[in-house]
Amino acid sequence: MRRTGRVGRVGVVIGLLMAVLTGCSFTEVLYFGWPEGVTEQATQMRLLWTGSTLAALAVGVLVWGLIFWACIFHRRKNRELPKQTAYNLPLEITYTIIPFLIVAVLFFYTVVVQTDVQRQAADPDLVVEVTGFQWNWEFRYLEETVEETDQPISILGDSTESAVLVLPVGRTVQFELVSNDVIHSFWVPEFLFKRDVIPGDNFGYDNDFEVTIEEEGAYVGRCAELCGIYHSAMNFEVRAVGAEVFDDYIAARASGMSNAEALESVGEPGLAQTTTPFDTNRTRRSASD
Ligand SMILES: [Cu+2]
Structure with a gap:
């Protein structure tokens, strides 16, 4: 019992260190690597990404939990063959329907955001x-x-x-x-x-x-x-x-x-700040230039 407590504490410390030492703010953590955009449309796409990733993580945690649960509590205890559950129809129907629902929800929100991003006002400014x-x-x-x-x-x-x-x-x-x-x-x-x-x-x-x-x-x-x-x-x-x-x-x-x-x-720099025009000077330069 004491050992599990220690493992848990170490886990929490490692988790905190990962969040703190990588230098991400909490909002950035929720970006999950999504680049920063500057338009309303980019923000909507980011929210879709954040939502999808959180959903994927929730499913992941559940699946990892089930795997570890099976590994830890259903290890072979003796030479007897455990109860066999193949061809369990209710179970098979459940694990067919759940992924279908997940895909349907992801598809729904993707279409909503895509339609929004591609929407064009009848009378743009x-x-x-x-x-x-x-x-x-x-x-x-x-x-x-x-x-x-x-x-x-x-x-x-x-x-x-x-x-x-x-x-x-x-x-x-x-x-x-x-x-x-x-x-x-x-x-x-x-x-x-x-x-x-x-x-x-x-x-x-x-x-x-x-x-x-x-x-x-x-x-x-x-x-x-x-x-x-x-x-x-x-x-x-x-x-x-x-x-x-x-x-x-x-x-x-x-x-x-x-x-x-x-x-x-209007108080703005006259020339581009982020790029330069292509230099069309094709004359050969010496190595020292
Ligand atoms: Cu081009």
């Missing part, structure tokens, strides 16, 4: 057309125009400046993905979401998606579909700013300022 091309990005605010030309405000990445896509936090942003050459993939790792940018009408499938960003910040964006020799150079930045700063930025762009000028006019 902002519509951004995303064009991937070999090998950069163009973003256009379809409903915001430059006063002088009456053309949508556009952000175009080139070899001297990475495209910085400015987006407001707390508003629904819809992306319309367009490609005129090959398949690209629009990926902002912090959104925990990516979607292929497919040329043509994508066989009639809707290629758009929506996010609501929750945290201000600068987030790198990448092309996630091998699209040619400079695929790895297709970086851009999402700059998530407060809604009022965003409105000022749009007003500055509408008045004819460049992207960098408009960003600086």
